[in-house]
Amino acid sequence: MTESGKMKWDLSQLVEFDDPGYIEEQLTAWVKAAEEFRAKHHGKIASYNVQQVHDMIEESDRYELQHEGAYLYALRMYDADMNNEVAKKLADKARTTYMFLQQAYAFAPLEMGELLSKNPEIINDSDLSEYKHYLEMIARKIPYMLSEAEEKVIIAKDKNGIRAWSQLQGDWLATRTYEIEIEGETKTLPYGEIIQFYQHPDRDVRRRVHEVVYRDLGKDHILWSAALRSICSNHVQMVKLRKLESPMTQSFLINDVDEETITALMNTIEKNRGVYQDYLRLKAKVLGFKKLGNWDIMAPLNDSPEKKYTWEESQKLVVDAYSEFDEEVGVWMQEMFDKRHIDAEVRNGKRSGAYCETWHSGKSAYILQSFNGITSDVFTQAHELGHAMHAYLGTRAQKPKNYEISYCVAETGSIFGELLITDKLLEQVKTKEEKRALLATVCDEFGGTAFQVSTRLWFETALYEAIEKGKYLDGELISKLWVEARDKMYGDSVEWFDEMQWWWTFKLHFYMPVRRYYNYPYVYAQLFVYAMYRLYKEQGKEFVPKLKALLAAGSSKSPRDLAAEIGFDITKEEFWQKGIDQFKEFVKQFEENQ
Ligand SMILES: [Zn+2]
Known part of the structure; x- marks a missing residue:
């Protein structure tokens, strides 16, 4: 086989027949199965016994195992060749299938919630022990559930409300172009292309690219702020309607974590801001600058081989x-x-x-x-x-x-x-240069994920607090809140030019309507894995089965229980500090290789 042949995937394994007609049939069959599932169970789950609950759970799983191959095939085929007309059609059918399945199955957790609130003992029934945590997660959502009719109205309203705002933000960003002179040539580039120059080896290019992009983003602040204000205000309203404890509660339910854990995580980050700032000062020194400009934070080292x-x-x-x-x-x-x-x-x-x-x-x-x-x-x-x-x-x-x-x-x-x-x-x-460049990549990645992303959590909280206080979130106020959160993290370790106040405008994640607080899981994962890696370094081979068991558990246990099984208490700051300590270790090695 040719080199490029080896680098192309073989999708035929996903399906029995490698044929577009067959894929379509399979997708249609999945929809039909979901329709039958709905007809069979809708309106009845609240009175099911343990056996019926068990059979129902396994029934929808069975359909998934039977038909997912066709679904995966369609989307992978399209991702591999987005100009292929057959793939386009199949992918569209797959997406429609997915939407249909979402709607068809939406009643089941609501009715399960009803059943579990009447008969909570079901959760601990030995015949359902395999699904204990799955049921616990449904039960945890019960206090915040609305009626099926209300949920349906919300889905319908959101389509032209917050989802439309989110769509507008994405569409607007995707259709902007930016003019920049690079290597003597004036280029007009869409957002997706100009950002590749953020890490250009030439400092001046990096700076100018940042200036042009953020200056132009700022010109549309009326549009960005209207979208963000609507999405955040809607969230604050839904928090009240669902009687959620705080704007973050919904994310705890989705991520299967709790407030105690995330508070400990974020406190650890806040206490260790100085560690990140010190790394940034060190990087400035290595690059030969007095201070990093915002355009240098992710810059490659000059001598990167x-x-x-x-x-x-x-x-x-x-x-x-x-x-x-x-x-x-x-x-x-x-x-x-x-x-x-x-x-x-x-x-x-x-x-x-x-x-x-x-x-x-x-x-x-x-x-x-x-x-x-x-x-x-x-x-x-x-x-x-x-x-x-x-x-x-x-x-x-x-x-x-x-x-x-x-x-x-x-x-x-x-x-x-x-x-x-x-x-x-x-x-x-x-060489020392190679080692240093490699370590800088690792430290940049950790800093960008653990610390920079935490800044976004502080910012998001500030937005909801401002809404609660009755403030009007226009571009100016949103930028002020962003700059405050950013400066709290970076202190005086970085120099920012004024246009960077518009940083929040492009970040698609802030506009994702149903994933508020999308941010901290990234911080969590980074620190969690760094802490685990430290344990691996200490325990060697003894650690291996522990990680394998954690990954094999899937979602059958909560993240807190999974961590407890390898001896970690994620509700404690001391645990998260282990992740930071590993980062410090990499920074130390970076410093030693100057
Ligand atoms: Zn990933």
Whole structure:
């Protein structure tokens, strides 16, 4: 097989017949199964006995296992070739199928909630022990549930309300263009393209690109603020209507965590701001600047060697890194390559970015990335394969209902994989410069995720507080709140130019209507995995089965219980501090390699 052939995925394994007509039939059959499910159970669940609850849960899981292959096939085929007319049609059908399934199954948790509030003892019934935590999660939502009629009105209203605001923000951003002179040539670039120059090796280019983008974003502040104000105000209203304790409560229910844990996490971040600021000052020194400008925070080191890897080299590095961690995992990672579950070829019409999609019935996964052979591509590969490791373990141990992983846990395998490849690459570096550049990449990534993302949580809280106080969130006030949150994190370690007050305008996550506080799961995952990695360094092989058990548990246990099983109490600041300490360790090594 040719080199590029090896870098293209083989989707035919997902389905019995590799044929568009068959895929369509399968999707139609899934919809039909969901319709029958609804007709059979709607209006009846509240009076079900234990056996009936058990059978109903397994019934919808069965449909999923039966039909998911066709669904995955359609979307992967489209992502691989977005100009392909057949793929376009199939992907559209898959998305419609998904929406239909959402609607068809929406009644079930509501009716289950009704049943569990009448008969809470069902949760502890031994015949449902496998689904105990699944039922607990439904029960936890009971106090905040509205009637099915009310929920339906909300879904209908949101379509032209907050979802429309969110859509407008995304569409507007995607259609803006920016004019910039780079290397003597004036370019007019859309947002998605100009941001690649944020990390340009030339400091002046970086600065000008930031200035142009944020100046122009600021010109549309009336539009951005209207969208953000509507989405946040709607959230504050829904918090009252659902009688949620705080604007953050809903995110706790979705992420399967609690206030105590997230408070401990955020307190740890706040107390360690100085650690991040010190790293940024150190980076300025290494770059030869008095202070970092905001345009330098993620800048590459001047002497970053442009190391390149072939597909085979990267594969070997990554598989070796996982094999050294655990032999069985290494075999699975090799299988991902051998069975061609990774699409890494760079080509036109392919979706940008990278992801890993679980294939439950195949007990495997599919990965998409665009591999150019630079160091960050190797990291991306290790990251996505970490998700695949999670999928291999989880799908072997759990049924689909117990593999709906919390955002807090979802990045555990992937970030751990990044650390495994970090170790591997550090072993191989030949010069101090190479080592320093590698460590800077690791520290930048941690800083950008753990600390910068925490700033967004403070900002989001400030928005809801302002609404509660009856303040009007216009562009000026929103920017003021953003700058306050940002400065609380960075202190005087970075110099910001004025246009950076508009940073919040482009961030699509702030406008995601049903995922308020999308931010802290990233912070959680980063610190959690760094803490685990420290434990791995201390315990060596003894630690391996612990991580495998954690990943294999899927969503059958809460993140708090999963952590407790490896001896961590995530409600305590001392635990989160271990994650920070590992970051400090990397910073120390960075400092030593000056
Ligand atoms: Zn990921």
